[in-house]
Amino acid sequence: MRDALENAVAEGRCGNRLWLYATYHCNLACVYCLTESRPGIANRRALGREIMVRAATDARDLGFTCLGVTGGEIFMLQDAAETIAELGGILPTVVLTNGTLFTERILTRLEPLAGSVVALQISLDSPEASHNDALRGPENFARVATAVPALLERGIRVRIATTVEDQTEDELSRLCELHRSWGISDDDHLVRSVVRRGRAALEDMGVEPGPMDILPELTLTADGAFLHPFAPTVRHGVTDLDLLVSRQINPLEAAVSRFLRVVADQPVGTDVARNIR
Numbered sequence: 001m002r003d004a005l006e007n008a009v010a011e012g013r014c015g016n017r018l019w020l021y022a023t024y025h026c027n028l029a030c031v032y033c034l035t036e037s038r039p040g041i042a043n044r045r046a047l048g049r050e051i052m053v054r055a056a057t058d059a060r061d062l063g064f065t066c067l068g069v070t071g072g073e074i075f076m077l078q079d080a081a082e083t084i085a086e087l088g089g090i091l092p093t094v095v096l097t098n099g100t101l102f103t104e105r106i107l108t109r110l111e112p113l114a115g116s117v118v119a120l121q122i123s124l125d126s127p128e129a130s131h132n133d134a135l136r137g138p139e140n141f142a143r144v145a146t147a148v149p150a151l152l153e154r155g156i157r158v159r160i161a162t163t164v165e166d167q168t169e170d171e172l173s174r175l176c177e178l179h180r181s182w183g184i185s186d187d188d189h190l191v192r193s194v195v196r197r198g199r200a201a202l203e204d205m206g207v208e209p210g211p212m213d214i215l216p217e218l219t220l221t222a223d224g225a226f227l228h229p230f231a232p233t234v235r236h237g238v239t240d241l242d243l244l245v246s247r248q249i250n251p252l253e254a255a256v257s258r259f260l261r262v263v264a265d266q267p268v269g270t271d272v273a274r275n276i277r
């Protein structure tokens with residue numbers, strides 16, 4: 001299994017990262033949210049710390065070399081800081097977060113991440129508070145602009161992720177100036193279009209991903225294993241199953257086996273354009 005995965009990664013058929021959807025619950029309700037996350041969501045679909053840690057350990061044994069944690073907002077979970085530290089002790093981990101829940105208490109609990117292989121990837125869409133907040137929610141810009149320096153001061157690696165819908169070139173370049181002023185390099189700034197799934201599709205936003213636009217990366221949710229992290233989206237409260245790989249996520253080996261069969265017909269080589277990441 002390990003050899004098969006490593007070969008598929010080397011051939012460019014899939015990525016070497018395992019993604020975990022920690023929860024679909026969120027304190028925000030962004031206009032383009034792929035998962036229809038929001039504060040009062042009925043079905044939170046939380047994976048739970050034990051399942052995530054076990055999946056991460058299995059992933060390392062099977063040849064994955066890094067983890068991604070997404071949602072929803074992981075900091076809606078009581079034990080988020082400790083779960084992230086535990087995952088980072090298993091494999092290098094990037095954690096996607098909206099960056100709005102970093103109270104002094106949470107910041108203190110995150111201090112063990114200083115200098116570690118964990119990066120927090122915080123969403124920020126515009127250097128203009130009004131435009132950013134129209135997309136992401138009231139006070140979002142101010143909270144992120146407070147959180148980023150506070151995390152960096154504690155030695156925690158921060159990346160910035162920007163989702164593009166109608167921002168101007170000038171706006172995006174001013175956003176780059178802002179992240180550079182915080183000491184975050186261009187390599188740690190991800191920019192991608194809104195993907196037309198979930199709430200974005202209902203709002204008539206974003207680009208429709210083509211079949212080869214997104215690199216397959218095994219993605220676990222409480223509903224099963226999916227082809228990539230843009231796959232387990234939600235529309236009208238129901239998880240999209242068009243890109244479901246396996247209902248079974250435990251043991252991970254079963255999901256990896258199905259995943260490798262699905263990616264067997266992916267094009268080989270590094271010149272395949274993956275336009276969304």
Ligand code: SF4
Nearest residue numbers: 026028030033072098
């Ligand atoms: S896009 Fe992210 S921060 Fe916004 S509602 Fe969805 S999960 Fe929450």
